[in-house]
Amino acid sequence: xxxxxxxxxxxxxxxxxxxxxxxxxxxxxxxxxxxxxxxxxxxxxxxxxxxxxxxxxxxxxxxxxxxxxxxxxxxxxxxxxxxxxxxxxxxxxxxxxxxxxxxxxxxxx
Amino acid sequence: xxxxxxxxxxxxxxxxxxxxxxxxxxxxxxxxxxxxxxxxxxxxxxxxxxxxxxxxxxxxxxxxxxxxxxxxxxxxxxxxxxxxxxxxxxxxxxxxxxxxxxxxxxxxxxxxxxxxxxx
Numbered sequence: 001x002x003x004x005x006x007x008x009x010x011x012x013x014x015x016x017x018x019x020x021x022x023x024x025x026x027x028x029x030x031x032x033x034x035x036x037x038x039x040x041x042x043x044x045x046x047x048x049x050x051x052x053x054x055x056x057x058x059x060x061x062x063x064x065x066x067x068x069x070x071x072x073x074x075x076x077x078x079x080x081x082x083x084x085x086x087x088x089x090x091x092x093x094x095x096x097x098x099x100x101x102x103x104x105x106x107x108x109x
Numbered sequence: 110x111x112x113x114x115x116x117x118x119x120x121x122x123x124x125x126x127x128x129x130x131x132x133x134x135x136x137x138x139x140x141x142x143x144x145x146x147x148x149x150x151x152x153x154x155x156x157x158x159x160x161x162x163x164x165x166x167x168x169x170x171x172x173x174x175x176x177x178x179x180x181x182x183x184x185x186x187x188x189x190x191x192x193x194x195x196x197x198x199x200x201x202x203x204x205x206x207x208x209x210x211x212x213x214x215x216x217x218x219x220x221x222x223x224x225x226x227x228x
Contacts, residue, residue: 002152032217041115041202041222042153047215055216087152089217095141097204097217099153 001025003090005100012078012107020073020103022088031064031071032089032097035082042087046073075105083107111137111207115220122193123228129189130223132203138183139205143217144176147200159186193227200224 003024010018022031030049033056034042046056048064048071056062061074075082085104089097112135122128132142140161145153157178158166165178177189190197202222206215 034219039224041219044216044218095158095206096155097143097206098155101152 002098003088003100005086005088005103007103008101009104010106012075012082012105014080014107014109015077018075018078018105020075020086020088020105022071022073022090022100024069024090024092026069026090026092028064028066028069028090028092030091031062032091033060033062033071033073034087034089035084036087036102037084045086078105078107080107080109111135111205111216111218113203113205113218113220115203115223117223118221119224119226121226121228124194125192127189127191128193128225129187130201130203130225132186132188132205132220134184134205137205137207139186140183140208141206142180142186143204144178144186144188145202145204147202147222153202156188159188161186190225193225195227198225198227 003022006021032047033045036042045060046062048054064071085102087102088100114133116131142159144156146156147153155168156171159178159180161180167173180186200222203220204217206217
């Protein structure tokens with residue numbers, strides 16, 4: 001089952017902050033965050049593992065609440081380059097990465 | 110991060126023809142690769158899991174005879190869209206997790222994608 005992302009879209013001014021949420025009804029082993037620019041493939045941002053380990057970009061921060069099966073991605077002091085569609089992907093038991101519906105982010109000057 | 114390449118980056122073909130898309134892991138071995146399809150302004154939908162040396166596993170609703178997958182080596186998986194029709198026009202993206210003791214905990218990287226247009 002697909003994880004649920006919110007909000008669907010957000011518009012920011014450069015320098016502002018935003019939070020993107022991802023929730024699942026399944027017990028998760030890992031949560032993966034990606035950013036996709038128009039016409040391009042998704043780019044890996046971060047993986048959050050059950051147990052607390054994280055791997056990813058230094059400038060990206062995220063959290064994973066294992067009890068609630070929820071993850072949040074924090075866009076801090078946003079830059080124009082942060083614009084794009086953000087997808088969370090989740091892995092439950094098994095190998096498959098299932099994606100949420102995406103959150104469109106537009107950062108304006 | 111790990112590098113996954115895909116070829117071609119775009120293809121235009123006539124209805125009824127077959128198109129082959131290649132996916133390669135360039136700096137790591139991938140016993141498993143995934144094929145996704147993405148329609149405009151939609152999310153990525155998993156089509157199938159490609160396993161090196163064995164048959165692919167298809168998601169519900171994906172025709173295995175139409176989307177042929179071959180995973181001939183630890184670095185190459187191919188997707189062939191047979192008898193393509195306009196409704197098959199989409200963005201096809203492959204992905205591979207890095208190796209490790211448990212794939213559920215591994216980072217997964219995407220190829221650049223192939224945009225297929227069927228006339």
